[in-house]
Amino acid sequence: MKLFKKLVIFFVYxxxxxxxxxxxxxxxxxxxKSLDLQVLEVYKEGIESLEQGDIFFATxxxxxxxxxxxxxxxxxxxxxxAAYAYYSQDYYGDSIAELERFLKVYPRHKNKxxxxxxxxxxxxxxxxxxxxxxxxILQARNYFNIIVRDFPNTEYAMDAEFKLDLIEDILAxxxxxxxxxxxxxxxxxxxxxxxxAIIDDYETTIYTEEALHRLVxxxxxxxxxxxxxKYAKILGYNYQSSQWYExxxxxxxxMYEKNKKEIEKKNKKSRSILKKIKSLFGWDEK
Numbered sequence: 001m002k003l004f005k006k007l008v009i010f011f012v013y014x015x016x017x018x019x020x021x022x023x024x025x026x027x028x029x030x031x032x033k034s035l036d037l038q039v040l041e042v043y044k045e046g047i048e049s050l051e052q053g054d055i056f057f058a059t060x061x062x063x064x065x066x067x068x069x070x071x072x073x074x075x076x077x078x079x080x081x082a083a084y085a086y087y088s089q090d091y092y093g094d095s096i097a098e099l100e101r102f103l104k105v106y107p108r109h110k111n112k113x114x115x116x117x118x119x120x121x122x123x124x125x126x127x128x129x130x131x132x133x134x135x136x137i138l139q140a141r142n143y144f145n146i147i148v149r150d151f152p153n154t155e156y157a158m159d160a161e162f163k164l165d166l167i168e169d170i171l172a173x174x175x176x177x178x179x180x181x182x183x184x185x186x187x188x189x190x191x192x193x194x195x196x197a198i199i200d201d202y203e204t205t206i207y208t209e210e211a212l213h214r215l216v217x218x219x220x221x222x223x224x225x226x227x228x229x230k231y232a233k234i235l236g237y238n239y240q241s242s243q244w245y246e247x248x249x250x251x252x253x254x255m256y257e258k259n260k261k262e263i264e265k266k267n268k269k270s271r272s273i274l275k276k277i278k279s280l281f282g283w284d285e286k
Contacts, residue, residue, distance in 0.1 A: 039069040043078055046085075055085045059094075076106045083118060092122045113147065117156040120144045124163060127170065131177060141167045165204075172202035172211075179214060188222050209235065213244035220251050228252075 046061030083098035120143035179194030
């Protein structure tokens with residue numbers, strides 16, 4: 001009898017625990033649903049503000065959604081939307097800061113390919129031209145390379161490759177800009193280094209032809225004719241129809257240039273004499 005009582009008490013105890021467990025679980029589910037509704041409401045406020053053009057209130061709401069509900073699936077989405085909000089109104093520095101934080105806090109998030117792309121674009125949009133600071137150009141190139149390397153099958157990879165080609169042209173233009181400056185200052189060795197950098201590092205860009213010609217020109221000026229001929233041959237072999245090849249050809253044909261000037265001078269003199277004769281005899285010029 002005592003054993004039976006003990007079993008009954010144990011059974012009741014188990015039922016109570018089971019009932020409590022169900023109540024706690026039910027309460028947890030209700031709280032979780034309530035939490036999702038709250039974060040979704042804040043997130044929607046951010047979206048609405050962004051659509052209305054109020055990015056500062058929008059980013060405030062996105063940050064609020066992330067900070068107040070860090071365990072929610074909406075938290076990383078809110079962080080990305082805050083970054084996009086800044087980017088959409090050209091606040092690239094703020095966008096970059098948000099994206100760098102996102103990648104640090106959510107390193108394995110499924111949308112990190114988009115985060116890297118938006119980060120690269122935020123730097124890319126700050127590029128002015130080849131005469132300005134290289135920081136934005138190099139950072140953009142770095143992040144576009146990450147996209148091509150780590151996310152080759154995404155929609156962002158193709159655009160990243162296209163942007164990388166444009167960046168290579170800008171970097172080559174930078175080298176050409178500095179090289180021309182050194183030529184003007186008659187600093188031949190630094191000029192050579194810049195033109196050779198274009199050939200070695202940016203050979204697929206539109207500046208390769210000019211770089212080869214500039215090397216022909218500079219080497220000829222400093223008396224290294226064999227080096228000048230070497231680059232002239234490379235230019236002629238690869239870009240025979242180029243205007244730069246014609247200019248390089250002229251470097252080695254000074255006699256031709258002199259003869260050309262003499263012929264033009266004689267023709268000019270002949271035309272002058274003929275004009276005087278026609279004027280003397282009253283002939284009409286037709």
